[in-house]
Amino acid sequence: MSKSNKNQTYSHDLPATPMDPDLQAARDEKIKVAMIGLCGCWGCTLSLLDMDEALLGLLDKVTILRSSFTDIKRIPERCAIGFIEGGVANEENVETLIEFRENCDILISVGACAVWGGVPAMRNEVQLSDCLNEAYVDSVTAVSDAIPTIPYHEDIPRITGKVFPCHEVVKMDYFIPGCPPEGATILKVLDDLINGRPFDLPASINRYD
């Protein structure tokens, strides 16, 4: 797990109020789940939240270490199940995905972007230079008189030539397609896995759109 250096502080290294020991102990028993977004629209992460009250039934078995509610950059400890939203479009995505792969027992691609690149991958049909040119140099939304500049800074991750599905970068165990998948679909997969049933997406709930 990456550690802050003297110039940078990661959110997961910030001081935090110690948790009640009993609660911590109860939580340590549970199956740890995390979800993070790469290059996507966060719609799939919202779908996870769309499980709504159905999630309550799982909470005596599961604890969610990272989601949109706990917006930490890295998971603080090893997880049993990691959900990935979004495809790989820059070097930070690669780093994050590797970090998750190394720290999750099961890693699942959630949604069209993670599964095959999705909407961001529409740029794969054109050259990256055309893409950057359209966005920054000959942009229709450019501020007039301003000198166009392609943003470049060591803190800004460099984008990759193409958007990659997660499984072309690291090994992924399961896939939940959809744009986004229904909360109920993610719930079914999660419920199956934590109860030791095999992954199964019947045709009735399998959706690509």
Place this chain on the structure above:
Amino acid sequence: MKWRFISTSAEEITRKVGNKAAFFLYQQLLLDDAGRRLNTTLQPIAAMSLRIENMNNKIPKIIQRYQADQTRLLDMLWDLHHLFGYIPDDALSELANGLNMSLNDARETRSFYHYFHDRPSGKYTLYLSDTVIARMNGYQAVQAALERESGAPIGGMDPTGTFGLYSTPCVGLSDQEPVMLVDEVVFTRLTPEKVSDIISQLKQGRSPEEIANPSGLPKDDIAYVDQLVETTIHQAGPVFFQQPNDFPELLNHCLDVGPDVVIETITAAKLRGHGGAGFSTGLKWRLCREAAGAAKYVICNADEGEPGTFKDRALLTRSPQAVFMGMVLAASVIGAREGIIYLRQEYIYLKAFLEKQLQLFREQQLLGNSILGRAGFNFDIRIQMGAGAYVCGDESALIESCEGKRGTPRVKPPYPVEQGYLGMPTCVNNVETLVAVTRVLQEGADWYQSLGVENSRGSRLMSVSGDCDRPGIYEVEWGTTLNQVLSSVGAIDPWAVQISGPSGECVAVEKSGERCFGYSDLACNGSLMIFNHSRDLLSIVKHFMQFFVDESCGICTPCRAGNVDLHNKVERVMAGRACQQDLDEMVSWGSLVRSTSRCGLGGTSPNPILTTLKQFPEIYQAKLTEQQGALLPSFDLQAALMDNEQARIELTQKELNHASEAIK
């Protein structure tokens, strides 16, 4: 105003404005529908005006020549090609109109064949044969010399439009590579010096024919063919290349005993088709004879496209009449009046010679009306030129091509013996099979049965190339071992042998040397390519896979799409980015392509990978990598980020331009 003529034919323009002005207007025809200039160089003015002249009435004449018969589209496309040096859209449009076809329908056929171009392809069109054997014999240096001397890059033209340079798959001369075709003339054993000489002569205005045939031998003479190419038969007989032949006597005899006895003889000889599938020739003839049809056809498959194979060329050169005789016998048995020899374009220099030989056959009353004076026995043969498509070696694709269409293999059933050419029962036999039939009927079933081994009777011609002292043609009796053949051809340090071309199998000499040629073991389809220990087998496999990617007709999913993924897997292995899983996937995807494809092309295209994985696992294992950490070895982050650097460099100048404008 200036767009007015875009979709008008050149002929119409000429009529309206006269020849001189027509050229300038004609340039507009090279603009596409949206008015963008097509990415092409205009032909020199002289050639262009010539073209305008040519357009007048030429196309209606072409249509008339073939009685507006759509099924002769391939011939008409060749005629257009000969008129213009390529097949321009406007001429094609006029042709399509005259044939009641949409332009796109005609384009479908044009775009299917390698030797048809839709834009200028040079006053002289050069096709360099790109084969693994050529690449072992100085291909790269020859290609570089051609590009340098002609000024044309591979796949394009020089700026003056004099030379068009293209690579082409095997042209059936693997024993004398590197080889190129210049229009209809072939030049063998190329070296950079020889290439320089040829190009400089062409530049001086000498025609390819004059360069290749300085003494001006007539094209229909065997001496002309021999001047162009070598036909080296190291080992002949008992079946092939036998002389002399009394064909009238043979035919009279067969006509006297009747078709049933002829079929019985061929069946009893257990003759199997030499084209690849090994189907019983007797059964094929019987099925075709029994099939109902208003007309029946005999087709000789002379589309010898399998890389490394050139034995049919040798037969057509040395024993053409034995081939014709086989066709006449087939016609007499099944009741055909018309026969077609489907000759691959790469053998165009044989055409005049074959036409002459056919004429001699007619003079002997072995073709034509009332053959050998027998009333009612009418049969003649025409030569159908192919236009560059390996898949046309499939008999149903070949029939489609004969009908003027794309060479797409048909859905079977029905089989050609029931519904073939023009929907009629058709007997398609390979060149070598037809010669074998002639010999079987000359010598009898018992004689043929005495040759070879159980399940594989008779002998086979093998085209031998690669690392050996004596490349050329060998007749090998079934049952001979691989080691015996290797020793008779003078193999040098043989490591691997590609049997039957890319679609066949690659075997390790060490493991398979004692295996026997025959249908139940090494089912050789006519070619042996020998590779010594210094050869890079993986790049050979990759070359073969690229060949299948290029030659897949694309009609069915597994072959069209699957071969691309198989090819890319080989690249991944070569790049050192593959792991064991990739090899497993190659086997599984290969099996998918092999079992679900529509025709034999996809049915055999994974073989280069599958057979080398079996016989040479070590060449793959040596390239495998272990995954370090979570990142898959196949993912190349550096390359992905390099794209980014590249894009930024490309855009820097633009940024600077904007900046300097802003400063002003």
Place this chain on the structure above:
Amino acid sequence: MSIEIIIDGESVTTEAGTNLVDVAAENGVYIPTLCYLKGKPCLGTCRVCSVRVNGHIIAACTLPVSEGMNVEVNAPDLLDMRKALIEILFVEGNHNCPSCEKSGRCDLQATGYELGMVVSRFPYRFPLREREVAAKHLWLERDRCIFCQRCVEFIRDKATDQKIFSIRGRGTTAQIEIDIALADRMPPEQVREAAEICPVGCIIEKGVGFNDPIGQRKFEIQSVRERALDIKDSAAESGHE
């Protein structure tokens, strides 16, 4: 002539020469198809109906049945083989369902669901194939074409019987073409037929968009499997829907 064949171990009585896809459907066995249209000449292009007959893999739509055939449809290796063919079609073009007009009405998508595809095992290619928009009533999203040949073979100019759709090039360079002049004189019902006969979102009718709300689209009302097994329905479809 009445014959008996075996489909997945069950003996089935049928007429000799009937198409295997139809025989299977009549007996409740679903064989997925993309290019096949009941009642039309067999195209045999997509190969998604591959089954095993007497030990050999064969595309079911190309096979007229005959006495004693032993047909395997749902063996695990065959299920996977057919799924692989769907998966390779998904990577060969750009099948971006979220942005596709045909979503919910697309045979390829519906068959993907039915065969349990969640991702493709093949590398995604993202080909660039330019769309053709010049015709008045329809346009071609070429990167969705699966080369099934339905439009090429079955949609012809009424007056001349000429081809309106065609394929240019071969193999990986092939692309679908449309004759603009002929296309512009297609009557509205033929335009609709062309758009509907297309098993993917390649042929799109202009001026018509997402007309059915999500949840009420063709394959949401009745899955592709149900449609294939509903003989009455597929017979109606063969005319054209």
